[in-house]
Amino acid sequence: MNPSQTQAAQASQQTSFVLRNDANGVAFLSLNRPQARNALSQAMIDALQVEFDAIATDAAVHVVVLSGEGPAFCAGHDLKEMRAAGYTETYAEALFDACALLMQRIVSLPQPVIARVHGIATAAGAQLVASCDLAIAADNTRFATPGVNIGLFCSTPMVALSRNVSHKHAMQLLLTGDLIDAATALRFGLINEAVPEAELDAAVATLAGKIASKSRHTVVIGKEAFYRQAALPLAEAYDYTKGVMVANLQARDAQEGIAAFIDKRPPVWCNR
Known part of the structure; x- marks a missing residue:
């Protein structure tokens, strides 16, 4: 063999x-x-x-x-x-x-x-x-x-x-x-x-x-952030998650989700 x-x-x-x-x-x-x-x-x-x-x-x-x-x-x-x-x-x-x-x-x-x-x-x-x-x-x-x-x-x-x-x-x-x-x-x-x-x-x-059914991109961000912030002191956790949310807001799925919520329609995820 x-x-x-x-x-x-x-x-x-x-x-x-x-x-x-x-x-x-x-x-x-x-x-x-x-x-x-x-x-x-x-x-x-x-x-x-x-x-x-x-x-x-x-x-x-x-x-x-x-x-x-x-x-x-x-x-x-x-x-x-x-x-x-x-x-x-x-x-x-x-x-x-x-x-x-x-x-x-x-x-x-x-x-x-x-x-x-x-x-x-x-x-x-x-x-x-x-x-x-x-x-x-x-x-x-x-x-x-x-x-x-x-x-x-x-x-x-x-x-x-x-x-x-x-x-x-x-x-x-x-x-x-x-x-x-x-x-x-x-x-x-x-x-x-x-x-x-x-x-x-x-x-x-x-x-x-x-x-x-959720945006895969968003869930991936959230899982990683959950475990990373849990290991940090309180102030550092807030500082870190602030950065995560700022970056997350730039994602197409975040902007699509917000638009869909305001427009009262189901979101169409692109997972980006």
Whole structure:
């Protein structure tokens, strides 16, 4: 097998861990290790990174929906793979580096990412939910950061978790390892909405469609600005967002949107 054939075979094997289907400006990504409850093996993380990197430069995609095949959204890292690797520092460094880069890729992705959550989302699976911009869960979903129960504290999931929920709620999850239901996850602020499982697809489609109907250019500006200003002191945040709004006002879509509002007509976006 020549090098190009080897690369093609590796890419085919890699992307099989993630399914992608695009429709009406929405990229639907689904974790595809149902037999392992979509545990984040190194190959799964790599496959997700490939898909998100491709989506980042895909102008046809306005929104991403991330879901899981089978009975669960994601059960966290693949503990069987960890044991098989011998828990070596080299393996662990590579795994957690790749996972951290994946979570940051979701945040830095130009398009908003909606987590469609069902079954369980535990450890790095809860980290995935927290890293997504929005999340809708079936009302029978359960969440946890249970690393403390097996002697491996959920330190990297803690980063995303503590940026989504209050410190006391984050510490409750991290220190007890207890499962919480979707109603509690909603109260904690980990998800946006909890709906009956039969209504999950419709609820996600409605939210994704609503965002996809907006100016892609404007949404991209807004997502980037949201995360950048959140890391700044108050005065610097206002100074930065002032600059964002000044630049945004020069965009054709901003001027079209204002005109459409004044003229009482639907806007026609050009995504510029």
